[in-house]
């Protein structure tokens with residue numbers, strides 16, 4: 578199928594930026610990162626404020642596909658990140674990326690279960706990094722979203738599916754402590770999650786959404802329960 582150049586979906590600038598090369602983001606792949614504008618959360622520790630609040634991006638799907646055509650044979654992966662990529666219609670775009678022969682990794686907060694399920698059912702994704710933001714009782718405080726149940730549905734679906742995926746949490750120890758992380762680990766065990774669980778420390782930048790400083794509380798890694806799930810700090 579050739580893309581209709583007048584098609585609004587393919588000519589609207591949803592994409593804030595493109596990182597042209599990384600070997601760090603998609604395990605075992607040379608990739609580019611497509612940064613989608615907009616997000617359905619407002620995490621205080623987010624360091625992509627400009628992307629989350631952007632109204633107009635700089636690149637359209639057609640621009641991105643034109644770029645990807647120049648990378649066939651040089652890259653083997655495309656990372657869809659943001660912001661939250663699934664706040665946009667990804668079906669036709671990922672179909673076109675697949676036709677060029679790239680694998681696709683999606684970074685997601687898991688709120689858009691319907692879209693994620695559709696993309697997986699159509700074999701349009703190869704890897705997912707799912708943020709587990711906080712235990713249910715702290716989800717609203719951390720994300721400013723009350724849609725834990727939708728995230729939970731996505732997590733259960735991924736665990737039951739065959740897709741490769743990982744779960745990760747950002748730790749700002751004034752917001753989320755060792756007990757919270759152990760609650761998440763216990764929840765992952767109950768759900769029969771078998772992969773590594775990645776923890777990443779909060780990054781203070783000039784672009785955080787919330788007015789957060791360096792954490793005051795100490796985070797004791799020794800208290801984290803790693804008896805059943807491998808914990809990896811990044």
Ligand code: SF4
Nearest residue numbers: 616618619620623660
């Ligand atoms: S950290 Fe939170 S607000 Fe920022 S892009 Fe991710 S989900 Fe959206």
